Amino acid sequence: MSKERGLLIVLSGPSGVGKGTVRKELFSQPNTNYEYSISATTRLPREGEEDGVDYFFKTREAFEALIEEGGLLEHAEFVGNYYGTPLAYVNETLDAGRDVFLEIEVQGAAQIRKKAPDALFIFLAPPSITALQDRLEGRGTEPADVIARRVAKAKEEVEMMSLYDYVVENDEVHNACDRINAIIKAEHCRRERVEKRYIAMLKGE
Incomplete structure (x- = not known):
């Protein structure tokens, strides 16, 4: 039987909700088999971040060249910086x-x-907008005006929840990871994903 194509898993949410923390916890677990697609960005590295590990850090000119070449699955400009996903990988x-x-x-x-x-x-x-603001302020990496812009943007982004299949509240990192792993396991059993494989099996292919 032909190999089942991998599942593209998209985790997103408001800035400061803890996407990076949850992702790192997921990937630190011994049974994790996901491949992490490193995003490209024009923002400066935060303390402890490494090029080619956390992000591909690029100049604005280099990033715009990738856009022109059609080399990104998606890209966005957020609070003055570009973010994007390399397509080929x-x-x-x-x-x-x-x-x-x-x-x-x-x-x-x-x-x-x-x-x-x-x-x-x-x-x-986030558990609440207040919790999100506290998290952003706790980072200590950005001035108050940037944090205010991020909180305002977060409120808009929460309203876009309808674009998603599942919602996971990041009340506690381990709980969030457990929920995400359970969702992914269930998706691999979804009828639409496995039906062709079993039809081929019945035909002896």
């Missing part, structure tokens, strides 16, 4: 039968919804 990995995990901004997820409607879309939600 994603397709090669899915075709090899491996799941690809994307951690991206809401704008980018909306683009992928149009281009890859069979992907799995998970919205990571």
Whole structure:
């Protein structure tokens, strides 16, 4: 039987909701088999972030060249910086039968919804807007005016929840990871994903 194509898993949510923290916890678990698709960005690295590990850090000119070449699955400009997903790596990995995990901004997820409607879309939600603001302030990496812009944007992004298949509240990182893993396991059993394989089996292919 032909190999089942991998599942494209899209995790997104408001800035500051803890997407990176949840993703790192998921990938630290010994039974994780997802391939992480590293995003490209024009923002400066935060303390502890590494080029080619957390993001591909690019100049604005280099990023815009990728856009022109059609080399991105999605891209968005968020609070003055570009973010995007390199296309070639994603397709090669899915075709090899491996799941690809994307951690991206809401704008980018909306683009992928149009281009890859069979992907799995998970919205990571904050327990409250107050908790989100506290988290952003706790980072200590941005001035108050930028935090205010991020909170205002977050309110708009929560209203875009209808674009997603599932919503996971990030009340506690381990709980959020358990929910995400359960969702992905269930998606691999979805009838639409496995039906062709069993039809081929019955035909002796």
